[in-house]
Amino acid sequence: MCGIVGYIGKREAAPILLNGLKRLEYRGYDSAGIAVVNGEMQVLKRKGSVSNLEEFMSGTVMIGATAGIAHTRWATHGSPSDRNAHPHMNVSGDIALIHNGIVENYTSLKKDLIGQGYAFTSETDSEVLVHLIDRIWKADPSLDLEGAVRQALRHVEGAYGLCIVSSREPDKIVVARKGSPLVIGIGEGEYFIASDAAPIVEHTNKVVYLSDGEMAVVTRNNYTVKTIENVEQEKRITELDFSLEKIEKGGYEHFMLKEIFEQPEVMRDVMRGRVRLDEGRIQLGGIEDYLDRLKQAKRIVICACGTSWHAGLIGEYLIEEFARIPVEVDYASEFRYRNPIVTSDDVVIVISQSGETADTLAALRLAKEKGAMVMGICNVVGSTIARETLCGMYTHAGPEVGVASTKAFTAQVIVLFMLAMALSKGRTISHDEIRLYLRDLADVPDKVARILEQNDAIKEIAAEFKDAKNALYLGRGFNFPVALEGALKLKEISYIHAEGYPAAEMKHGPIALIDEDMPVFFIATRDNTYTKIISNIEEVRSRKGRVIAIASEGDSEIGRLAEHVIYIPQASGPVMPLLTVIPMQLLAYHIATLRGCNVDRPRNLAKSVTVE
Numbered sequence: 001m002c003g004i005v006g007y008i009g010k011r012e013a014a015p016i017l018l019n020g021l022k023r024l025e026y027r028g029y030d031s032a033g034i035a036v037v038n039g040e041m042q043v044l045k046r047k048g049s050v051s052n053l054e055e056f057m058s059g060t061v062m063i064g065a066t067a068g069i070a071h072t073r074w075a076t077h078g079s080p081s082d083r084n085a086h087p088h089m090n091v092s093g094d095i096a097l098i099h100n101g102i103v104e105n106y107t108s109l110k111k112d113l114i115g116q117g118y119a120f121t122s123e124t125d126s127e128v129l130v131h132l133i134d135r136i137w138k139a140d141p142s143l144d145l146e147g148a149v150r151q152a153l154r155h156v157e158g159a160y161g162l163c164i165v166s167s168r169e170p171d172k173i174v175v176a177r178k179g180s181p182l183v184i185g186i187g188e189g190e191y192f193i194a195s196d197a198a199p200i201v202e203h204t205n206k207v208v209y210l211s212d213g214e215m216a217v218v219t220r221n222n223y224t225v226k227t228i229e230n231v232e233q234e235k236r237i238t239e240l241d242f243s244l245e246k247i248e249k250g251g252y253e254h255f256m257l258k259e260i261f262e263q264p265e266v267m268r269d270v271m272r273g274r275v276r277l278d279e280g281r282i283q284l285g286g287i288e289d290y291l292d293r294l295k296q297a298k299r300i301v302i303c304a305c306g307t308s309w310h311a312g313l314i315g316e317y318l319i320e321e322f323a324r325i326p327v328e329v330d331y332a333s334e335f336r337y338r339n340p341i342v343t344s345d346d347v348v349i350v351i352s353q354s355g356e357t358a359d360t361l362a363a364l365r366l367a368k369e370k371g372a373m374v375m376g377i378c379n380v381v382g383s384t385i386a387r388e389t390l391c392g393m394y395t396h397a398g399p400e401v402g403v404a405s406t407k408a409f410t411a412q413v414i415v416l417f418m419l420a421m422a423l424s425k426g427r428t429i430s431h432d433e434i435r436l437y438l439r440d441l442a443d444v445p446d447k448v449a450r451i452l453e454q455n456d457a458i459k460e461i462a463a464e465f466k467d468a469k470n471a472l473y474l475g476r477g478f479n480f481p482v483a484l485e486g487a488l489k490l491k492e493i494s495y496i497h498a499e500g501y502p503a504a505e506m507k508h509g510p511i512a513l514i515d516e517d518m519p520v521f522f523i524a525t526r527d528n529t530y531t532k533i534i535s536n537i538e539e540v541r542s543r544k545g546r547v548i549a550i551a552s553e554g555d556s557e558i559g560r561l562a563e564h565v566i567y568i569p570q571a572s573g574p575v576m577p578l579l580t581v582i583p584m585q586l587l588a589y590h591i592a593t594l595r596g597c598n599v600d601r602p603r604n605l606a607k608s609v610t611v612e
């Protein structure tokens with residue numbers, strides 16, 4: 001949610017900052033802005049994408065400045081506009097600030113500041129911060145920028161990732177974090193600051209992650225990290241393990257398509273070293289020491305949002321099927337506000353691609369408070385959720401840049417599959433059964449590659465439905481969460497209204513929507529629900545709905561019932577979601593691009609939702 005970049009060193013700051021913003025644009029693209037310090041402060045900001053800002057900047061002089069900050073915004077308070085864009089400045093124009101997060105008490109702070117004569121130029125909550133710092137600094141000129149920021153933050157409620165520069169102290173950047181991630185990249189005589197590692201990786205692979213409640217002062221020669229209460233902190237330098245190539249498009253038209261096509265490789269990476277086919281066992285380093293406790297859980301509660309929540313639902317089916325441990329799946333946002341019953345006998349699993357989703361993080365903290373053991377499944381290494389959980393597993397899907405989650409989802413499902421196997425071992429299923437299921441799982445990447453070969457045919461089907469106003473997605477059993485995921489993918493990137501349902505639920509309401517214009521995507525693979533699904537297809541056909549089926553290779557019957565069939569390789573029910581979701585992703589992608597939508601940057605969305 002919003003992207004932050006900062007640079008201080010020997011090189012021209014502006015191009016580095018602009019380039020960094022481009023790498024972060026998936027975090028928000030309502031507006032972008034930049035501030036550099038070169039004797040005096042120069043600030044430029046523009047509504048719209050980073051390229052708008054770049055165009056606006058051409059011909060302006062930011063030359064010679066070797067320190068600065070920049071921001072790409074996802075609006076929370078105040079519409080997307082030039083004046084609501086960050087950086088925000090104090091009245092005398094010598095402090096510039098960028099902010100991710102939400103200042104919850106901004107109304108009262110703003111009222112006080114207006115009462116003291118401060119004039120506001122934007123509708124944002126963030127602007128109060130710069131005036132507050134200004135007021136504190138003016139009231140006590142013996143403070144430095146760091147001191148003024150520190151004091152200001154004592155008055156602030158809410159979440160922030162902050163970067164502040166001042167022409168009064170041109171050789172430093174002050175940063176602070178509470179609830180919104182910040183990373184410092186360590187170069188040779190230069191430092192980079194960012195809200196995630198994507199803009200840093202091309203410059204250095206050495207980073208320091210700030211923790212909540214920490215501030216840092218970054219100069220050309222060093223950085224110091226203290227708590228907001230002014231206690232010095234020892235920080236560990238982490239080496240990033242992803243390359244620039246991994247965050248670029250690699251010849252694909254969109255990140256989303258690249259990430260869909262990366263899935264066979266990603267799936268192999270997720271399993272690498274963990275699935276021991278020859279021995280018929282699973283090795284899960286991140287949770288090994290906690291496995292016994294996990295097996296003894298009276299109940300497992302899975303908390304997540306969006307696509308990660310869909311993966312959690314599949315996790316529920318897998319863990320209950322194999323390990324016979326009761327599982328509940330909660331939206332993190334509901335869990336945190338409904339006073340859930342959680343005890344120390346429970347295990348709470350939080351799932352998050354970004355590892356920064358505010359609701360999921362709050363659910364994690366609540367579960368910990370209530371004494372549950374909390375385990376994480378995250379993609380972003382070193383993310384807040386990964387750090388705050390007792391144990392966990394990384395999905396190793398590599399950076400996911402497309403706003404619509406694809407490869408992170410299938411990686412999460414594989415991790416949950418492996419977890420279900422590990423929880424079952426020695427308890428609920430035999431060694432031979434585990435071996436068979438692992439074989440099935442290990443075959444998935446090749447099968448996914450075969451499905452991807454049908455991309456052109458899937459695009460042709462997509463073309464027929466690109467002008468649909470609504471769509472229904474139906475599946476049963478392990479494929480029900482895939483129906484939800486298919487519908488979410490379509491609506492978020494194409495803006496077509498879509499609903500996912502358990503197929504049998506259709507007759508309890510949604511069937512009323514079916515007419516000759518309604519595409520109904522059925523997941524109708526050969527498993528124990530197949531004959532029931534066929535009856536559901538008949539029900540749709542008799543109401544003239546347009547049926548598109550995802551079916552198993554060799555199914556000779558289904559072609560008679562469906563207008564279009566996408567055949568996928570056969571596999572056992574528990575691994576099926578990993579296959580059936582692929583046509584769903586491709587259909588959504590093609591429908592959206594054929595409608596002219598920007599799939600990597602769908603309207604109103606951002607990659608990492610660090611606000612409630």
Ligand code: F6R
Pocket residue numbers: 305306307308309351352353354355356357360403404405406488489492607608609
């Ligand atoms: C949908 C999508 C979102 C995320 C959700 C949770 O394609 O990407 O629904 O799944 O915002 O994000 P994470 O997994 O980062 O917690």
